[in-house]
Amino acid sequence: MTRRVLACLLTLGLVACATQPKSPTPPPQARSAPPPRTPSGPTPAPAETSVEAVKPDASIDLTPVPFEVARANFIRDTAARFALDPASIEAVLSQANFRDDVVALMSKPAERTIGWSEYRPRFITAARINGGKAFLETHRAELMRVQERTGVPAEIIVSILGVETSYGGYTGKHRVLDALYTLAFRYPRSGNPDRALYEHKREQFFRDELAQLFALGKEQGIDLLSQTGSYAGAMGMGQFMPSSYRQFGVDGDGDGRINLMTDFDDIFSSVANYFVKKGGAYGWERGGPVAVMATLAPGREAFNPDDWTPTWTMSDLAARGYTPKAPVPAGLTATPVTLAASDGPQYWLGFRNYYAITRYNNSKMYAMAVFQLSEAIAGRELPPA
Numbered sequence: 001m002t003r004r005v006l007a008c009l010l011t012l013g014l015v016a017c018a019t020q021p022k023s024p025t026p027p028p029q030a031r032s033a034p035p036p037r038t039p040s041g042p043t044p045a046p047a048e049t050s051v052e053a054v055k056p057d058a059s060i061d062l063t064p065v066p067f068e069v070a071r072a073n074f075i076r077d078t079a080a081r082f083a084l085d086p087a088s089i090e091a092v093l094s095q096a097n098f099r100d101d102v103v104a105l106m107s108k109p110a111e112r113t114i115g116w117s118e119y120r121p122r123f124i125t126a127a128r129i130n131g132g133k134a135f136l137e138t139h140r141a142e143l144m145r146v147q148e149r150t151g152v153p154a155e156i157i158v159s160i161l162g163v164e165t166s167y168g169g170y171t172g173k174h175r176v177l178d179a180l181y182t183l184a185f186r187y188p189r190s191g192n193p194d195r196a197l198y199e200h201k202r203e204q205f206f207r208d209e210l211a212q213l214f215a216l217g218k219e220q221g222i223d224l225l226s227q228t229g230s231y232a233g234a235m236g237m238g239q240f241m242p243s244s245y246r247q248f249g250v251d252g253d254g255d256g257r258i259n260l261m262t263d264f265d266d267i268f269s270s271v272a273n274y275f276v277k278k279g280g281a282y283g284w285e286r287g288g289p290v291a292v293m294a295t296l297a298p299g300r301e302a303f304n305p306d307d308w309t310p311t312w313t314m315s316d317l318a319a320r321g322y323t324p325k326a327p328v329p330a331g332l333t334a335t336p337v338t339l340a341a342s343d344g345p346q347y348w349l350g351f352r353n354y355y356a357i358t359r360y361n362n363s364k365m366y367a368m369a370v371f372q373l374s375e376a377i378a379g380r381e382l383p384p385a
């Protein structure tokens with residue numbers, strides 16, 4: 001996790017966001033090269049669209065494989081892997097289309113870097129806050145059940161849904177089959193040798209997601225020919241990629257299906273489950289804080305570790321000049337976060353739950369925006385940006 005890169009990219013989300021029309025948003029958790037984001041409100045790309053830091057690896061053969069061979073191998077391997085009928089995969093793939101708009105969106109250059117003072121207003125607007133409050137009221141009973149069961153606060157679940165899809169208002173217009181087919185077999189190549197391995201891995205990532213889509217179709221009865229989502233293949237109100245859908249999806253209402261498109265119990269339970277599980281040892285902690293503002297002693301340099309893993313004790317941080325502005329329960333560890341606010345650097349300490357939010361989208365500003373939107377939805381006052 002190269003946070004430096006991310007920090008610069010403005011963005012990101014569970015997987016690639018639904019394409020919305022509007023202002024720039026954060027890139028999908030890509031660390032090394034942010035996938036393009038589409039303009040528009042929040043909608044960051046999903047976290048899972050990214051690959052981990054790409055180190056040179058001579059054992060990986062980057063020689064292009066002819067499309068027909070790659071396609072045939074895909075069908076054979078996917079059928080074997082998920083016990084599917086190769087003919088049924090062929091039947092669906094024969095109706096998939098390569099999409100130039102998907103390639104164009106994925107090839108878009110990273111947007112210019114913006115600071116927190118510019119980023120926050122794009123995500124946290126009066127309309128989004130009020131929309132979140134109304135959504136929480138409408139679904140309070142289901143949300144409170146999920147909060148009780150998982151420890152993930154209702155307003156955090158609502159905030160993610162607000163940032164990803166404006167509470168389900170925009171879940172993506174691209175046919176998921178076409179988006180994944182395009183990125184799996186025609187992932188855009190820049191021609192830059194330094195990016196060749198990264199681009200190869202991205203293509204492999206999407207090829208795996210396409211395979212997972214077939215498994216998902218079988219397991220959940222999803223119609224692969226009609227399902228829509230983001231240009232990167234993220235689906236539903238929480239923008240889950242197929243692999244996350246299969247790994248973290250939960251049947252919240254017990255009807256035997258995991259429906260992340262229209263079943264609110266399933267959606268809320270799955271988002272909470274993602275927060276709890278995705279971060280592993282640093283997954284969501286019931287009752288734990290998300291982040292606290294801090295001061296940095298005069299003359300001290302900001303400490304910006306290479307990733308957001310919250311492993312620093314309060315003593316470690318104190319030794320580096322940090323003092324939290326509110327009391328921190330004993331024994332907690334955190335990661336320092338520096339944001340470019342309108343009146344200069346703003347310092348925060350992010351705890352386990354902050355890290356858990358970054359698993360949705362590996363961006364420090366994304367995680368802070370989700371946290372602060374949740375605070376605003378809960379009626380709490382926000383610090384200046």
Ligand SMILES: [Ca+2]
Nearest residue numbers: 251255257266
């Ligand atoms: Ca269900």
